[in-house]
Amino acid sequence: MNARLAGAAVRRVAHPLVAVALLLAASAALLDGEASALVEAGGLLDDRLRAAAWSASAWSAFVVLAAPWIVLRAACARTRAEAEWAGVSGTSLARAEASRAAGVLAAALALAGGWSAFAALGPAVSGPLLGRAGQTQGPGSPIFAHDAPLAWSARAPDVSGLWARVGVSLSITPGSGGEVRLSAARGGQVLTGAAHVLPRGAVEVEIPPGPDPVRFELALPEPGARAFVTTGAVELWDAAPAWAARVRLAARAALALASWSLLAFGLAAWLRPATALALLAAVWLWLWARDGAPAWIPGASLFEDLASVANGRAPAALAWADAIGAAASVVLALLLARRPAEART
Amino acid sequence: MNSEPRGAVELRGVTRCYARWPFGARVEVLRGVDLELARGATLGLAGPNGSGKSTLLRLLAGVEEPDAGLIRVLGTSPRQAASEDRVGWLPDDTPFPRDLSLRAALRLAGAIHGLRGRALDRRAEERLERVGLASVARRPLGRASRGMLRRFGIAQAWIHDPELVLLDEPTAGLDAEGYVVLASILDEARARGTTVVIASHASSDLAERCDSVAVLHAGRVALHAPPGEVFAHGGLLEVYRRLAGSGP
Numbered sequence: 001m002n003a004r005l006a007g008a009a010v011r012r013v014a015h016p017l018v019a020v021a022l023l024l025a026a027s028a029a030l031l032d033g034e035a036s037a038l039v040e041a042g043g044l045l046d047d048r049l050r051a052a053a054w055s056a057s058a059w060s061a062f063v064v065l066a067a068p069w070i071v072l073r074a075a076c077a078r079t080r081a082e083a084e085w086a087g088v089s090g091t092s093l094a095r096a097e098a099s100r101a102a103g104v105l106a107a108a109l110a111l112a113g114g115w116s117a118f119a120a121l122g123p124a125v126s127g128p129l130l131g132r133a134g135q136t137q138g139p140g141s142p143i144f145a146h147d148a149p150l151a152w153s154a155r156a157p158d159v160s161g162l163w164a165r166v167g168v169s170l171s172i173t174p175g176s177g178g179e180v181r182l183s184a185a186r187g188g189q190v191l192t193g194a195a196h197v198l199p200r201g202a203v204e205v206e207i208p209p210g211p212d213p214v215r216f217e218l219a220l221p222e223p224g225a226r227a228f229v230t231t232g233a234v235e236l237w238d239a240a241p242a243w244a245a246r247v248r249l250a251a252r253a254a255l256a257l258a259s260w261s262l263l264a265f266g267l268a269a270w271l272r273p274a275t276a277l278a279l280l281a282a283v284w285l286w287l288w289a290r291d292g293a294p295a296w297i298p299g300a301s302l303f304e305d306l307a308s309v310a311n312g313r314a315p316a317a318l319a320w321a322d323a324i325g326a327a328a329s330v331v332l333a334l335l336l337a338r339r340p341a342e343a344r345t
Numbered sequence: 346m347n348s349e350p351r352g353a354v355e356l357r358g359v360t361r362c363y364a365r366w367p368f369g370a371r372v373e374v375l376r377g378v379d380l381e382l383a384r385g386a387t388l389g390l391a392g393p394n395g396s397g398k399s400t401l402l403r404l405l406a407g408v409e410e411p412d413a414g415l416i417r418v419l420g421t422s423p424r425q426a427a428s429e430d431r432v433g434w435l436p437d438d439t440p441f442p443r444d445l446s447l448r449a450a451l452r453l454a455g456a457i458h459g460l461r462g463r464a465l466d467r468r469a470e471e472r473l474e475r476v477g478l479a480s481v482a483r484r485p486l487g488r489a490s491r492g493m494l495r496r497f498g499i500a501q502a503w504i505h506d507p508e509l510v511l512l513d514e515p516t517a518g519l520d521a522e523g524y525v526v527l528a529s530i531l532d533e534a535r536a537r538g539t540t541v542v543i544a545s546h547a548s549s550d551l552a553e554r555c556d557s558v559a560v561l562h563a564g565r566v567a568l569h570a571p572p573g574e575v576f577a578h579g580g581l582l583e584v585y586r587r588l589a590g591s592g593p
Contacts, residue, residue: 004456008442008449015444081440088406089457090430096457 002091002099009077009103010110013261018069018111025065026118029058047123048312052245054122056310059249062115063302067257070111071280074104074261075273083269097269097337101262101330108261112254120246130163131240131248131314132305135233138166139218142229145172149219154234156186156214161239162207166218167231169200174224184208185215200230204237237313244314249305251318256299259329260284266336296325352417353509353540354382354405359414361400374400376564377414382540382557384508387531389551389572390544392561393585398544399437401561402511405542406434419508419540426509430458433502437513437544439494443487447478447497450486451504458505472500476526491518499527509540516550528554548580562588 077100078086086096137154144150156162168180178198184191186208193205207214216234220227260280267276284300287293293300295316305315361375374397382388390398403409404416407423418426426432441450451469460468473479476496486494495518502510515527531554534541545551551558552572560568560575567588568575575584 002456004449004453008445008453011444012442079440081436081438082442084403084408085434085436085440086457088408088427088432088434090428090459091457092428 001102002095005086005091005096005099006103006106009100010107012077013070013073013104013107014111015069015073015076018066018073021066021069022062022111022115025061025115028065029054029061029119032057032061048125048127048129051123051125052310052312055119055246055249056306058115058119058122059253059309060306062112062119063253063306066111066115067253067260068277068281070108070257071261071264072273072277074108075264075268075276077104077265077268094334094338098334101265101334101337104261104265105258105330108258109254112250112257116246116250116254119250125242125245125312127242128239129242129245129313130237131244132308132316133157133162133236133238134316135235136164136214138231138233139216139229143226144218144220144228145226146220146223149217150229151215151217153213153215156207156236157238158209158211159238160209162209163204163237164207164214164216165202165204165231165235165237166216166229167200167202168195168197168218168227169230170197170220170225170227171199172224172226173198174222177222178225179221180227181219181221183217183219185217186210186212197227202231207236240314244317245309245312248315248317249309252299252302252305252315252322255318255322255326256302259298259326262333263329263336266333269337269339295319296321296328298322298325298329352381353384353386353419354380354388354542355415355417356380356401356404357415359401359404359411359416361397361404361409362412373564375404375411375561378561378564378566380559380566380569382542384540385535385538386556387535387541387543387554389555389558390542390561391546391551391558391575391581391584396561397564398561399513402434402513402542402544403436405509406432406511408434430505431508433505433507433510435498435502435510435512435515439486439498441486441494441497441501444485446483446485447489447493448473448482451497451501454501455504460505468504472504475530476500477522492520492523495519496523496526499530503530503534506537507539510534510542512541512543514545515543516545516547546581548576551581552576560584560588 087093136156139150139152164184166182170178178196179194180197180203181192181194182203182205184205184207187210189208191206191208193203195201195203264276264280267279287297287300288303295301308315356378359375359378360373362371362373364371390401392398404411405418405423407427416423419431445453448469451473452465455465455469473482476499478493478496495515499515516524531541543550555572557569558572558575559566
């Protein structure tokens with residue numbers, strides 16, 4: 001590790017442009033957080049909604065307004081000519097690029113950490129909330145109707161307070177209710193949840209505890225109604241501590257920012273920095289638009305996590321899959337960055 | 346058999362081509378270049394724009410590989426010599442980190458050549474003083490003048506006391522004081538036995554400081570002789586005209 005090369009990369013990422021973007025994002029979050037809370041709470045200023053709106057606004061502003069600039073600056077952490085110049089030395093290409101990558105990583109994590117501190121200045125949630133606890137198998141076929149309910153079995157952890165959530169869209173709604181029912185049966189106990197989804201929404205039910213598989217059923221009480229499932233899998237939610245929304249979102253955003261910054265840095269050995277950013281942005285948007293992006297891809301679920309926080313819930317805690325995805329990004333970035341100087345365009 | 350060559354630099358039939366992106370014809374910048382330089386000598390490289398001077402220096406620095414031919418630098422491959430911190434290079438462009446101050450950038454240059462701690466700091470200060478940049482050491486490179494960048498480039502090329510120094514247009518943008526500084530550094534280098542290769546368009550640089558001058562023309566070394574012989578009939582322009590008249 002060459003500390004001075006790493007330091008130069010940190011400096012390159014922490015460019016004044018990034019400071020301006022962070023200021024802009026902070027302004028947007030301060031304006032948007034309060035407005036969202038007022039709208040969502042109908043003027044009642046419910047503490048939970050206010051805290052959720054603040055966290056979601058703060059991190060949305062960071063992701064949309066600041067993160068792209070940070071990733072772009074990461075792609076600018078070294079130029080082709082600089083790499084050539086530094087290459088005429090005893091510092092090997094691998095060591096030089098690893099040092100720069102360490103600088104990029106440190107800068108990205110420091111910026112995300114700083115933003116976490118800023119986000120922590122807002123109102124905090126008190127009391128437990130629901131946190132994402134993974135997923136389980138969804139129905140084999142997505143279509144169901146009033147006279148043809150959808151039933152399937154899936155495994156779920158044997159814990160109390162576990163909830164299942166299924167996304168549904170109505171294709172035919174003869175009445176004005178748009179009601180959808182989801183029931184979960186396990187160990188002789190059946191619990192049913194209902195929701196009005198017009199035309200699109202989600203229905204939830206608490207899963208009875210027990211060691212057996214859960215028998216789910218989706219039904220439409222209104223005659224003639226038809227609907228389809230919009231989520232490939234059943235989301236599982238369980239009780240999470242009050243701090244979970246803030247901490248888990250910060251951890252996921254930091255991991256995503258660090259991974260994508262490193263990938264931009266690696267790609268910039270092959271492409272111009274702006275092209276590298278555009279490529280990553282295109283992939284990210286594709287992942288966002290695609291239902292059920294692989295969870296191990298860093299940042300693939302970031303918009304979903306933001307929506308969870310906005311709804312007063314917590315995203316999933318970081319798991320091994322996230323660590324493996326981040327590690328894969330680091331390895332890929334280092335492999336890309338090790339392009340010999342003479343081959344660079 | 347002794348594999349250690351006598352010279353500091355040895356090129357045999359070196360050819361370097363660039364392909365026009367994406368599928369264009371290959372352009373030969375250097376065609377079968379033969380050249381030898383003894384240790385401790387100073388070689389001047391001359392030639393019109395596009396004649397391959399910078400390419401030749403990049404090959405000697407190990408930044409590029411030849412398409413054909415053999416290059417030995419300090420008895421080994423250019424890349425190996427560079428990786429042993431035996432080569433100093435001042436590129437034609439100024440690729441130094443422009444967001445760093447002159448002092449920080451010079452310390453970075455020393456660090457990539459393996460200097461550490463107080464020895465690095467001392468060396469950087471000494472070199473800044475030597476090239477007359479100590480008073481502006483805190484200025485970012487991005488706000489330095491072309492002349493200052495050149496002085497910085499000279500300082501960084503010598504930061505690790507290399508055995509071979511490659512200078513691409515070292516006097517471009519230098520003021521009178523800068524010329525004096527460079528001249529004294531080259532004198533010191535000669536006294537210490539450092540081998541120097543200077544690419545320049547200035548006849549005076551080559552005539553006064555070099556033991557021999559190689560003139561590149563049409564991708565080949567068209568002339569390699571002591572400066573007195575090269576400039577016997579006039580400056581570089583006259584040399585180029587004569588070479589153009591004699592054909593490739």
